[in-house]
Amino acid sequence: MSADLQNRAVQAVELARGAGAAEAWATASQGRDVEFEYRDGALEKVKDTTSRSLNINIYAGGRYSSHQTTDLNPQRLQSFVAEAVAITRALEPDEHRSITPAELFNGRPTVDLDLVDAAVAGITREQRLAWCEELDKVATAHDRVISATAGIYDGTLNSASASSNGFTGTHAETYCWYGTSITLMDQGDKRASDGYYVGGQHVASLPAAAGVAQTGLERALNRLGTEKGPTIKTSMIVDAQAAGSLIGRLLGPASARRVHQGQSFWADLIGKQAFSEKLTISDDPLIRRGFGSRLFDSEGISAKYLPIVENGVVRNLYVDTYHGRKAGMAPTTGSASNIVIAPGKLSLDGLLKEVGNGVYVTSWLGGNADQTTGDFSLGLRGHMIENGEIGRPVGEMNVTGNLRDLFSQLELVGSDVYKYSSTLTPSLVFGGVDFSGA
Amino acid sequence: MTIKRRDFLGHMAAGSAILTMPAFLQGCGVQTATAISGATPENPFMTWFGVDQATTARVMSELTASGADTADLYFQHSRTNSLTLEDGIVSAANSSIEQGVGLRVVVGEQTGYAFTEDLTMPSMLAAARTASAIASGSGEVAPQSFNPLGTGNLYQISVPWSDVGIDQKLPVLKFVEKKARSMDPSIDKVAVYWADADERVMIATLDGHLVTDHRPMTRITVVVTARKGDEVQTGYSNIAAREEFGWYTEERLTTMVKEAVDRTLIQFEARRPPAGEMPVILASGASGILLHEAIGHGMEADFNRKGTSIYSDMIGKKVAEPFVTVVDQATIPRERGALNYDDEGNAAGRTVMVENGILKSYLHDKISAKQYGLQPTGSGRRESYKYSPMPRMSCTFMEDGPHTKDEIIAAVDHGIICETYTNGQVQIGAGDYTFYVKNGWLVENGKVTAPIKDVNIIGNGPESLKRITMVANDARLDTGGWTCGKNGQSVPVSQGIPTVLVSKMTVGGENVS
Numbered sequence: 001m002s003a004d005l006q007n008r009a010v011q012a013v014e015l016a017r018g019a020g021a022a023e024a025w026a027t028a029s030q031g032r033d034v035e036f037e038y039r040d041g042a043l044e045k046v047k048d049t050t051s052r053s054l055n056i057n058i059y060a061g062g063r064y065s066s067h068q069t070t071d072l073n074p075q076r077l078q079s080f081v082a083e084a085v086a087i088t089r090a091l092e093p094d095e096h097r098s099i100t101p102a103e104l105f106n107g108r109p110t111v112d113l114d115l116v117d118a119a120v121a122g123i124t125r126e127q128r129l130a131w132c133e134e135l136d137k138v139a140t141a142h143d144r145v146i147s148a149t150a151g152i153y154d155g156t157l158n159s160a161s162a163s164s165n166g167f168t169g170t171h172a173e174t175y176c177w178y179g180t181s182i183t184l185m186d187q188g189d190k191r192a193s194d195g196y197y198v199g200g201q202h203v204a205s206l207p208a209a210a211g212v213a214q215t216g217l218e219r220a221l222n223r224l225g226t227e228k229g230p231t232i233k234t235s236m237i238v239d240a241q242a243a244g245s246l247i248g249r250l251l252g253p254a255s256a257r258r259v260h261q262g263q264s265f266w267a268d269l270i271g272k273q274a275f276s277e278k279l280t281i282s283d284d285p286l287i288r289r290g291f292g293s294r295l296f297d298s299e300g301i302s303a304k305y306l307p308i309v310e311n312g313v314v315r316n317l318y319v320d321t322y323h324g325r326k327a328g329m330a331p332t333t334g335s336a337s338n339i340v341i342a343p344g345k346l347s348l349d350g351l352l353k354e355v356g357n358g359v360y361v362t363s364w365l366g367g368n369a370d371q372t373t374g375d376f377s378l379g380l381r382g383h384m385i386e387n388g389e390i391g392r393p394v395g396e397m398n399v400t401g402n403l404r405d406l407f408s409q410l411e412l413v414g415s416d417v418y419k420y421s422s423t424l425t426p427s428l429v430f431g432g433v434d435f436s437g438a
Numbered sequence: 439m440t441i442k443r444r445d446f447l448g449h450m451a452a453g454s455a456i457l458t459m460p461a462f463l464q465g466c467g468v469q470t471a472t473a474i475s476g477a478t479p480e481n482p483f484m485t486w487f488g489v490d491q492a493t494t495a496r497v498m499s500e501l502t503a504s505g506a507d508t509a510d511l512y513f514q515h516s517r518t519n520s521l522t523l524e525d526g527i528v529s530a531a532n533s534s535i536e537q538g539v540g541l542r543v544v545v546g547e548q549t550g551y552a553f554t555e556d557l558t559m560p561s562m563l564a565a566a567r568t569a570s571a572i573a574s575g576s577g578e579v580a581p582q583s584f585n586p587l588g589t590g591n592l593y594q595i596s597v598p599w600s601d602v603g604i605d606q607k608l609p610v611l612k613f614v615e616k617k618a619r620s621m622d623p624s625i626d627k628v629a630v631y632w633a634d635a636d637e638r639v640m641i642a643t644l645d646g647h648l649v650t651d652h653r654p655m656t657r658i659t660v661v662v663t664a665r666k667g668d669e670v671q672t673g674y675s676n677i678a679a680r681e682e683f684g685w686y687t688e689e690r691l692t693t694m695v696k697e698a699v700d701r702t703l704i705q706f707e708a709r710r711p712p713a714g715e716m717p718v719i720l721a722s723g724a725s726g727i728l729l730h731e732a733i734g735h736g737m738e739a740d741f742n743r744k745g746t747s748i749y750s751d752m753i754g755k756k757v758a759e760p761f762v763t764v765v766d767q768a769t770i771p772r773e774r775g776a777l778n779y780d781d782e783g784n785a786a787g788r789t790v791m792v793e794n795g796i797l798k799s800y801l802h803d804k805i806s807a808k809q810y811g812l813q814p815t816g817s818g819r820r821e822s823y824k825y826s827p828m829p830r831m832s833c834t835f836m837e838d839g840p841h842t843k844d845e846i847i848a849a850v851d852h853g854i855i856c857e858t859y860t861n862g863q864v865q866i867g868a869g870d871y872t873f874y875v876k877n878g879w880l881v882e883n884g885k886v887t888a889p890i891k892d893v894n895i896i897g898n899g900p901e902s903l904k905r906i907t908m909v910a911n912d913a914r915l916d917t918g919g920w921t922c923g924k925n926g927q928s929v930p931v932s933q934g935i936p937t938v939l940v941s942k943m944t945v946g947g948e949n950v951s
Contacts, residue, residue: 048551051824064530067532085531183746231713365871367894436714
């Protein structure tokens with residue numbers, strides 16, 4: 001598989017060079033995905049697909065363009081590439097556009113990231129059905145359940161890249177996820193719903209399906225009787241699972257591209273104490289079985305550990321080669337791998353006790369942030385924290401503020417890292433947060 | 439279950455462009471038949487995909503060999519081109535071709551699905567066998583030929599995007615950039631993102647129909663960054679439609695640029711409103727996001743046939759004042775959400791979801807329509823051949839009411855007006871929904887006073903419908919490039935509304951005491 005894809009990528013680079021490209025980068029990929037969904041005692045959907053694509057980046061005469069196709073018919077591919085080169089030539093020249101310098105390919109790590117489990121390709125229909133039945137049995141074991149859908153999602157992704165200046169590399173990973181979404185009858189016409197899913201590259205690493213469904217059911221039961229919370233300034237605990245997307249909003253503009261385009265509150269922060277000293281964030285591409293692990297990035301830059309924030313001081317941004325040249329910054333990598341928040345010592349219970357009273361956020365509902373100013377406003381669901389305990393469920397509330405201010409008000413970091421994400425963060429505690437509700 | 443502006447960052451990576459030249463036309467304009475020998479296809483779409491009646495019938499027969507209530511082959515070829523202007527130069531382009539056939543079998547509520555990007559007989563037959571494994575009955579009698587239905591005329595364009603060269607598009611991006619820079623000396627950066635797409639869809643159904651549709655789409659986005667001293671603000675605007683190149687008149691582009699510049703500059707003065715519950719006026723146009731989130735998703739019949747929507751037991755009940763009528767209509771010419779046929783091959787139409795305050799109809803696909811014993815509403819949509827269809831919105835709007843915009847503003851003592859939005863989301867079961875307001879105004883003592891920005895608004899669908907106390911007579915559809923996401927599938931949509939007063943919603947704000 002990898003050898004076939006590598007050949008396909010190398011041939012695409014040759015095709016592009018033959019058509020007049022000065023430099024070219026190609027990635028060939030292929031994937032198999034299987035999806036089983038099972039609802040209320042019966043199989044509802046089976047999807048089984050194999051897909052493929054070819055990406056080509058072309059550099060010609062100081063110009064650049066990128067192209068993708070799923071049509072690999074050799075004759076049509078040839079004209080697709082010829083046209084891609086012609087498109088490139090019709091653009092305006094840009095001195096900063098050039099292929100990744102070959103020296104950035106050097107020093108590629110050789111560690112085994114352990115991202116492939118041969119057992120995934122061997123998962124049988126019977127196994128998927130057995131998981132579905134186990135999930136369904138537990139998820140529907142409550143008289144308020146209106147509907148529960150169990151889902152099994154597994155597959156394999158293979159890709160290979162090649163460049164005209166000497167890069168070759170392959171990436172492969174498998175995945176298997178399962179869990180349930182559950183809807184319960186609540187007051188009046190309202191339904192309470194939630195769910196829980198787990199996943200990994202390795203089938204044997206997954207917790208038993210019954211326990212996953214039990215967690216999903218408990219999460220849904222916790223939503224019963226949700227009422228609108230108060231308008232209040234208080235402390236906020238963001239649950240480890242919900243914290244990932246908040247970290248994503250914080251890091252969204254932490255790139256050379258955003259800074260150079262004048263669309264980032266991270267401009268001019270390198271070396272400065274921009275956030276609470278409790279905050280330490282790194283990008284670590286080499287975590288064994290990490291969901292974002294890789295040996296090289298999409299530009300071929302060899303993977304390495306990258307500190308982003310250390311004790312609140314900004315150390316690095318995400319810098320791709322093009323915007324790095326424009327902004328006068330050395331390239332790091334243009335895209336996140338595994339984002340790691342340094343954990344603290346307290347469990348969630350410990351955080352709750354420490355906080356005493358406030359709002360415990362378990363998930364977000366909509367909202368957004370202005371990446372230039374950091375101003376944000378987010379809808380949320382969760383619980384009131386009362387005397388160090390999780391209290392009544394609340395929803396229909398917003399939390400509003402500024403991301404830089406918020407992460408300066410980070411008071412505590414938990415020890416309860418959420419595992420099923422490429423953003424590895426524990427629960428986070430913020431002081432003095434503005435909530436709007438009733 | 440989210441609706442959001444097309445992320446122009448995401449588009450950067452997918453930049454692209456097209457040229458009118460022989461090599462190009464040969465490559466993409468006309469395809470040669472694939473490996474099917476002896477094919478004498480008469481339909482131009484069949485020619486395009488390199489199949490004929492006999493091949494299609496053979497694959498359908500394999501697909502339904504173990505039984506089917508409904509089944510379809512969804513052939514699709516889409517080509518997207520985009521261009522990026524940053525720092526004064528158009529220095530990135532992207533082109534993308536996606537081609538494949540999706541094969542679906544439905545038995546009761548069960549769906550088997552597979553697709554292949556290799557349109558040869560062996561690959562299509564293998565995919566058909568995979569999809570058919572959902573069924574375990576006796577074979578259906580598949581049609582021997584497929585009867586072409588008439589082509590729709592909602593978005594015929596005189597010059598296909600494949601014939602529009604980069605040399606024509608570049609001046610448009612340049613014009614937008616120069617126009618933006620000319621509007622205010624504080625403007626520091628201007629970025630322009632262009633996209634055009636040609637999509638060909640051919641659907642062969644188990645009941646012997648052949649539906650073909652040629653769907654153009656285009657969008658332009660301008661992002662403006664202004665700097666005043668140490669303060670920096672960014673704003674943007676975009677327009678999108680199933681249109682042709684000539685749609686981009688100087689007037690239309692200038693209006694869009696002015697919107698982006700105005701939205702950016704006003705943020706230097708704008709503040710956060712106070713937090714909490716208050717009356718909210720929704721300005722006409724993009725505020726249709728309220729309908730999309732507060733009711734539209736909850737009316738998609740897949741949720742209702744499963745009983746998981748808050749609207750599951752409300753058909754026929756009064757949900758709003760008599761002057762509230764909410765419609766989803768795909769048959770509005772050239773709108774971003776317009777469709778001649780849905781992605782199951784049903785004629786697209788107009789569905790009145792709320793008529794004079796009474797909840798009337800869900801949005802159905804074939805599966806839910808059969809379960810409810812109704813005709814499909816033409817709402818079965820999918821992102822591409824890679825996905826099975828489900829009920830979705832198209833162009834969702836509220837009809838005019840009896841009030842005027844001025845009357846509505848005068849009726850509010852202390853509240854806000856919402857004008858522009860970036861995104862929204864809804865929980866189908868609880869009915870809670872949100873949308874993010876990028877720009878708006880405070881209303882005090884019946885007058886519009888200070889600008890506000892960056893607040894999330896949250897409410898409950900059925901409660902908010904009941905609280906629509908005034909509806910003006912200025913309904914209009916928004917021309918923004920809205921994209922709706924549901925269960926991992928994105929589809930283009932439109933939305934609109936007249937000026938509306940919701941008597942109470944929760945506004946995200948600061949300065950909580």
